[in-house]
Amino acid sequence: MREVPYPHPGEILLEEYLKPLGLTQYRLAKAIGVPAPRIGEIVAERRSITADTGLRLSRFFGQSPEFWTGLQASYDREMTRDLMADTLAAIVPWSELSKVTPAAKAAAPRAATSGKRSSRS
Numbered sequence: 001m002r003e004v005p006y007p008h009p010g011e012i013l014l015e016e017y018l019k020p021l022g023l024t025q026y027r028l029a030k031a032i033g034v035p036a037p038r039i040g041e042i043v044a045e046r047r048s049i050t051a052d053t054g055l056r057l058s059r060f061f062g063q064s065p066e067f068w069t070g071l072q073a074s075y076d077r078e079m080t081r082d083l084m085a086d087t088l089a090a091i092v093p094w095s096e097l098s099k100v101t102p103a104a105k106a107a108a109p110r111a112a113t114s115g116k117r118s119s120r121s
Contacts, residue, residue: 006074006075006078006079007075008045008075009042009048009049009068009071009072009075010041010042010043010044010045010047010049011043011045012071013039013042013043013057014043017061018043025039025040025043026039028060031060032053032056032057032059032060033056034053034056038053048072048076049068049069049071049072050069051069053068054067054068054069054072055068055069
C-alpha cells in the first residue's frame with residue numbers, strides 16, 4: 001500500500017477550487033447544469049468524474065477538456081495498481097521470460113497466430 005494516498009478528484013475539487021473560491025457545491029452544480037447530489041457525491045469520494053461532468057467542470061473553471069477526466073483516470077489507475085499489486089508482481093514480463101529460453105521468443109509469434117481461425121472457414 002502506498003504511504004501517501006493518491007488524491008481523489010473530489011478532494012481536489014473541494015480543497016483546490018470550492019473552498020478557496022467560496023463556492024458551494026449547490027452553486028457549482030447549478031452553474032454547470034447538473035444535479036446537486038452529483039457534486040456532493042464527487043466531493044465525498046463516492047462518485048467518479050465522468051466525461052460529461054469533467055467537460056462541464058473544465059469549461060466552468062477554464063481548463064483543458066482533459067483536466068478532470070485525466071485526474072479521474074490517474075486516480076483509477078493508481079487505485080487499481082494498488083489493488084492488483086500481488087497479481088502484477090506475479091506476472092513475468094516478456095523481456096524476462098524470453099531470457100530464460102531463447103526458443104521462447106521465436107515460438108511466441110507462431111503460438112499467438114496458431115489459435116486463430118481462418119476467415120475463409
